[in-house]
Amino acid sequence: MYHLTALVTCLALLAYFLISFQVGKARATYGVKAPAVSGNPDFERIYRVQMNMLEWMPVFLPALWLFAIYVSDAIAAALGVVWIIGRILYMIGYTKAANKRGPGFGIQASAAIILWLGATIGILWRLIHA
Known part of the structure; x- marks a missing residue:
């Protein structure tokens, strides 16, 4: 069983949900009505945080699970937590x-690359x- 990886998956989805909620709040705060995604630089940065996370999730989630299956559930979960922390730091900086988005991006990208590389080697x- 992969309980730790499953829990981290749920945490990553929660983080994505909370970041998506921030976009909705930012729309109201900065007066950017849907479907517009531009107009206010403060809104655009918050929107890009959500979109960048969405762009990375198809890399992160399969790599996380394949690493858990072929290498280790506990190590996959730990790297998954690092990825989430990186995403949060990315959000705070951006x-x-x-x-100021660089450090968070580097952390999450490194965690995702390690997961992918480890999964590939394990397979x-x-x-x-x-």
């Missing part, structure tokens, strides 16, 4: 200024040693 290892 909502202040675009040039190949099992194929070779099957």
